[in-house]
Amino acid sequence: xxxxxxxxxxxxxxxxxxxxxxVYLTGTIYVARDAAHKRMSEALAAGExxxxxxxxxxxxxxxxxxxxxGQVIGSAGPxxxxxxxxxxxALLDLGLLGMIGKGKRSQAVLxxxxxxxxxxxxxxxxxxxxxxxxxxxxxxxAYDDLGAEAVRKLKVENFPCIVVxxxxxxNLYVRG
Amino acid sequence: xxxxxxxxIIQTVxxxxxxxxxxxxxxxxxxxxxxxxxEVNPLGKQILASLEENLEIAGRENIPICQDTGxxxxxxxxxxxxxxxxxxxxxxxxxxxxxxxxxxxxxxxVVNDPLLRVNTKDNTPAVIHYDIVPGDALKLTxxxxxxxxxxxxxxxMLKPADGVEGVEEAxxxxxxxxxxxxxxxxxxxxxxxxTFEKAAILAKTALTRNMSEHSALPHIAELEERLLKRINDxxxxxxxxxxxxxxxxxxxxxxxxxxxxxPVAVNICCHVNRHSVREL
Ligand code: SF4
Numbered sequence: 493x494x495x496x497x498x499x500x501x502x503x504x505x506x507x508x509x510x511x512x513x514x515v516y517l518t519g520t521i522y523v524a525r526d527a528a529h530k531r532m533s534e535a536l537a538a539g540e541x542x543x544x545x546x547x548x549x550x551x552x553x554x555x556x557x558x559x560x561x562g563q564v565i566g567s568a569g570p571x572x573x574x575x576x577x578x579x580x581x582a583l584l585d586l587g588l589l590g591m592i593g594k595g596k597r598s599q600a601v602l603x604x605x606x607x608x609x610x611x612x613x614x615x616x617x618x619x620x621x622x623x624x625x626x627x628x629x630x631x632x633x634a635y636d637d638l639g640a641e642a643v644r645k646l647k648v649e650n651f652p653c654i655v656v657x658x659x660x661x662x663n664l665y666v667r668g
Numbered sequence: 669x670x671x672x673x674x675x676x677i678i679q680t681v682x683x684x685x686x687x688x689x690x691x692x693x694x695x696x697x698x699x700x701x702x703x704x705x706x707e708v709n710p711l712g713k714q715i716l717a718s719l720e721e722n723l724e725i726a727g728r729e730n731i732p733i734c735q736d737t738g739x740x741x742x743x744x745x746x747x748x749x750x751x752x753x754x755x756x757x758x759x760x761x762x763x764x765x766x767x768x769x770x771x772x773x774x775x776x777x778v779v780n781d782p783l784l785r786v787n788t789k790d791n792t793p794a795v796i797h798y799d800i801v802p803g804d805a806l807k808l809t810x811x812x813x814x815x816x817x818x819x820x821x822x823x824x825m826l827k828p829a830d831g832v833e834g835v836e837e838a839x840x841x842x843x844x845x846x847x848x849x850x851x852x853x854x855x856x857x858x859x860x861x862x863t864f865e866k867a868a869i870l871a872k873t874a875l876t877r878n879m880s881e882h883s884a885l886p887h888i889a890e891l892e893e894r895l896l897k898r899i900n901d902x903x904x905x906x907x908x909x910x911x912x913x914x915x916x917x918x919x920x921x922x923x924x925x926x927x928x929x930x931p932v933a934v935n936i937c938c939h940v941n942r943h944s945v946r947e948l
Contacts, residue, residue: 512711514711514714527785554735555735555736555775555777556735556775557731557732557735557737557773557774557775558773558774558775559773560730560731560773563729563731566731566732566735566773566775567726567731567732567733567734567735567737567775568735569734569735569736571735571736571816572816572819572849574849594816594848594849594851594907594908595816595847595848595849595850595908596847596848596849614848614907614908616715616718616719616722616907617816617848617851617907617938618719618722618733618734618851618938618939618940619718619719619721619722619734620722620731620732620733620734620735620736621722621723621725621726621729621731621732621733621734622718622721622722622725623722624731625725638787639776639787639789640735640775640776640777640787641787652718654711654907654909664909665847665848665908665909667903667910
């Protein structure tokens with residue numbers, strides 16, 4: 493089913509999504525990948541605040557190429573989500589509602605998704621040029637020194653993704 | 669003795685970095701268009717159409733095809749009659765990468781130490797494989813490698829008794845494990861024979877071969893065809909959501925090996941199998 497939804501969305505909306513849905517997201521999402529997740533996890537361990545409140549938000553696993561003059565962002569496709577698996581269950585338990593990446597997730601993440609009623613989306617891997625066209629604003633909000641791995645806040649418009657794992661644990665990658 | 673200046677190498681390498689990240693070679697883009705026309709899985713078909721559009725936008729808007737513009741890998745064939753002037757060849761290649769990745773708005777994805785992990789901020793150093801040959805030409809093959817697919821690559825030290833069936837099972841098992849992580853449709857490079865490291869280099873070399881051609885060795889050409897069919901029967905499909913386009917192509921390279929061994933390396937690449945070749 494094709495759906496247009498605004499981000500951030502409510503837990504009820506997250507729960508209404510089904511594996512296989514083709515979804516166009518419009519609104520605000522956050523960007524963090526390997527090094528940012530490591531730092532966020534260290535911040536949590538030290539009792540320090542995260543660079544943004546993950547509650548009710550969607551994180552996009554991505555590290556863009558630099559923007560040319562006049563561009564909002566460079567190529568901006570998803571990175572492999574499993575590298576974030578180690579850090580993800582804690583974020584889901586803190587209220588993170590959605591993740592956008594590509595590829596398989598660990599059992600601990602799948603359990604966290606069901607436990608909290610969340611959703612894991614895949615964006616098309618290797619379509620960074622196309623996806624960059626759906627990003628209307630991009631701002632680095634933390635860990636600037638990490639370069640392509642800094643934490644960003646993005647405004648997206650009709651950003652296409654596919655529900656891979658829904659709140660009931662149905663997994664589009666598992667077939668047959 | 670033919671002289672080639674570092675300056676011309678730097679300039680050439682910088683151009684290759686940008687070119688490879690914005691445009692695919694015809695064998696790979698041709699395979700994409702063909703698959704987009706043939707795929708029957710509806711979601712798979714939609715994804716392939718997105719990839720075609722992505723390629724078109726990349727070329728038109730000067731945006732890299734993929735944000736992972738890779739670690740810079742070079743195969744350098746240098747004629748023994750060539751004399752490099754104005755510095756070292758390795759430094760010149762790295763300087764070219766620095767220039768290409770900085771001026772070309774490509775992502776800097778290299779960390780200085782695998783454990784300390786501080787970004788070098790200019791995508792250097794490159795991984796360079798040198799081969800010295802007769803003649804006075806310098807041939808550079810640049811193949812930036814994204815790590816979503818690189819991470820899914822495998823090396824198997826099989827037994828001679830495992831034979832060709834063992835090789836096929838090894839390749840299929842690597843592709844199955846890679847699944848959606850390697851941004852399918854994939855391109856597969858296989859190296860059979862040699863030693864532990866030779867097999868891996870052969871597999872990487874295989875990825876730079878023309879995907880629409882086959883090995884000149886009849887038994888290897890047959891193996892390539894059979895493997896491609898078996899891979900596309902795995903139903904991984906575009907994006908990993910099912911369909912018959914799991915790989916665009918597979919190339920196999922071989923080398924003599926030891927009486928006791930059958931090394932097999934499977935270098936997984938995604939549909940963004942980039943390369944650029946220049947001769948100086
Ligand atoms: S695996 Fe290939 S297409 Fe996917 S993100 Fe990496 S470089 Fe890009």
